Amino acid sequence: MRITVDRRLPADHAARALRADAESALTGRPKRLPPKWFYDEHGSTLFDRITRLPEYYLTRAERQILNARAEEIARLTDARTLVELGSGTSAKTRVLLDALTAAGTLKQYAPVDVSDTTLDRAAEAISRDYPGLRVAATVADFETDLPLPEPGPRLVAFLGSTIGNLDTEQRAAFLTRLRAALTGEGDALLLGVDLVKSPTTLIRAYDDDQGVTAAFDKNVLRVLNRELGAGFDLGAFDHKALWNAEAERIEMRLRARVAHSVEIPALGLTADFARGEDLRTEISVKFRREPLTEELTRAAFTVPHWWPDPQSRFALLLATPV
Numbered sequence: 001m002r003i004t005v006d007r008r009l010p011a012d013h014a015a016r017a018l019r020a021d022a023e024s025a026l027t028g029r030p031k032r033l034p035p036k037w038f039y040d041e042h043g044s045t046l047f048d049r050i051t052r053l054p055e056y057y058l059t060r061a062e063r064q065i066l067n068a069r070a071e072e073i074a075r076l077t078d079a080r081t082l083v084e085l086g087s088g089t090s091a092k093t094r095v096l097l098d099a100l101t102a103a104g105t106l107k108q109y110a111p112v113d114v115s116d117t118t119l120d121r122a123a124e125a126i127s128r129d130y131p132g133l134r135v136a137a138t139v140a141d142f143e144t145d146l147p148l149p150e151p152g153p154r155l156v157a158f159l160g161s162t163i164g165n166l167d168t169e170q171r172a173a174f175l176t177r178l179r180a181a182l183t184g185e186g187d188a189l190l191l192g193v194d195l196v197k198s199p200t201t202l203i204r205a206y207d208d209d210q211g212v213t214a215a216f217d218k219n220v221l222r223v224l225n226r227e228l229g230a231g232f233d234l235g236a237f238d239h240k241a242l243w244n245a246e247a248e249r250i251e252m253r254l255r256a257r258v259a260h261s262v263e264i265p266a267l268g269l270t271a272d273f274a275r276g277e278d279l280r281t282e283i284s285v286k287f288r289r290e291p292l293t294e295e296l297t298r299a300a301f302t303v304p305h306w307w308p309d310p311q312s313r314f315a316l317l318l319a320t321p322v
Helices: 013-027 042-052 060-077 094-102 115-131 167-179 199-203 213-226 289-298
Strands: 003-007 081-085 106-113 134-139 154-158 188-194 235-243 249-256 260-264 271-272 279-284 301-308 314-321
Touching: 013 213, 013 271, 042 213, 060 081, 060 094, 060 154, 060 188, 060 279, 060 301, 060 314, 081 260, 106 115, 134 167, 167 271, 167 289, 188 271, 199 235, 213 271, 235 279, 235 314, 289 301, 289 314
Parallel strands: 003 134, 081 106, 081 154, 106 134, 154 188
Antiparallel strands: 188 314, 235 249, 249 279, 260 271, 301 314
16 A cells, blocks of 8 residues: 554543643642643644744755755755655655655655644655655654664655754753664755844744734633633733743743632643743754754764754754764
């Protein structure tokens, strides 16, 4: 078959994971919720709007680099399998698919995502538009499971600066596991990273004038209300995008306007918020070339190629196992 889907997560995985994350977040100090819960259908629609906002340069900058470098990446890697972590709709990956298929090396596309519905749709679309390509999709959480199918050489694409959602310890663990899995000759990692720049530019990218990012941030409360029967009042929170200069990262937070309590029946608990208390919903680390190269070196990668966009806002890098 030209399409296979390996479903490695149990049917109740998302429900159990949300309950665990919500309980940890709402009983902890400070309150912190992973950003993956933004992306229900409504959240995904909002994020698609975000990527087209004038303030949100990340998607455009990455695509600009991909358009300029895809043929070179194809020549450098001779990849027979393209693995994409957190593939989503696979829309931006088509630039790489076009270059690799034109080079005549690519035999298989292997998208990995936690959403089986999104993955099914993307696999069908790619299979239809690239009739000579085998699609081996995997429903998995790449933070704990790294499916890297043969044949090699394999190019693992981790785009969109999604790695910035991981803190220092999480990145080290992820890169170490990925390096251990890249055992074939010619295997490589293509990593997209957002770069440190003016805090004003960064904050605007996460707090746009139209309020789309604010709606996206608050959407996580809608998810908790729907899935856990919670009683969050979205109007009781303000969206905040803050620059953490010490950690060099943007932090998205929902800040309580007044002291109040929220019942979460599915968890059998009440979450108390003080006036001005934050629920942190995302971190987005921004990178510098030398420290990131050092992180990759510690995980036994070398970085022979680093491609910034013309304004040095974003970079793609090609890392190879040592």
